Amino acid sequence: MARTPDVHICEVAMRDGLQNLDVFVPTDAKCALIDAIVAAGVGEIDAGSFVPPKVVPQFADVDAVMAHAVQHKGATIGALVPNFKGAERAIAAGVGAIYFVISASESHNLANVRRTIEEQLDGFRAVRAALDVLPVQNRPRLMGAIATAFGCSIEGEIKETAVGRLARGFAEAGVDEIGLADTVGYGTPGLIKDIVRVTRHEVGAKMPLRLHLHDTLGAGLANAVAGLDAGIRRFDAAVSGLGGCPFAPGARGNVVTEDLVFMLERMGLSTGIDLDRLMKTREILARHIAPKHLTGHLHEAGIPKALRSAA
Secondary structure, three states, X not given: XXXXXXXXXXXXXXXXXXXXXXXXXXXXXXXXXXXXXXXXXXXXXXXXXXXXXXXXXXXXXXXXXXXXXXXOOOOEEEEEEOOHHHHHHHHHHOOXXXXXXXXXXXXXXXXXXXXXXXXXXXXXXXXXXXXXXXXXXXXXEEEEEEEOXXXXXXXXXXXXXXXXXXHHHHHHOOOOEEEEEOOOOOOOHHHHHHHHHHHHHHHOOOOOEEEEOEOOOOOHHHHHHHHHHOOOOEEEEEHHHOOOOOOOOOOOOEOEHHHHHHHHXXXXXXXXXXXXXXXXXXXXXXXXXXXXXXXXXXXXXXXXXHXXXXX
């Protein structure tokens, strides 16, 4: 039997990475990217979002992309949804995971989904109820994603109590996992540990937690290490660092999957991911996306030959 990786990585380039681009990536390229990511051994992919095309044009082809993605039975294919209608579409598509997002910042939540936090929690409860009537074998995993958990571009600092209160709300509503998202990249190692500690206190030791980190201010990998120190073993990341914050033009996007995998493996933590294969995803992206959107220290410097055996 294959060894269970020490650290689980969810690839989010397909969703968070592509959603803010000013160019539409062709459907066949998206499908090829999914194939390459699965071939590299990534066990979970956030493959898109079920939102109206007028809101996010990049996902006008999400039904076709999802139909292709869910054919990969060896990986969990997930989708982000902002509301109950999006969840209905995700269920119909046969996804293995649904990521329901609520911001810890009231202002950001209103700007993002035009609902208050409590109204959004009501929507989450409706999704939970819809899933609970499905046969267990057809029931997607339901993750509650807490956006702006480490800071907000509108409100600035977010109180720990606000994150803890939302985490408790998710837990009481029957969430399967909670994700803490550094949506705008304001997190620091100390803050990562503090928010994880507060969240853990509110939801208990058994609730799975993950971190979604951005590298806006260059602290992405440092924050990942802080997460490891705090007991986190589940992370989101994007190949070539795709993504970014629309409120910070020119800033780096998500923490780079390739760099994160290299660092973790060098730390003696297995990821189950073939780094050489993962690096080749850059070739697919480069055919359709401008170089300014593609980052990554390994891509810029290369993997030192002396360290390749450990990569």
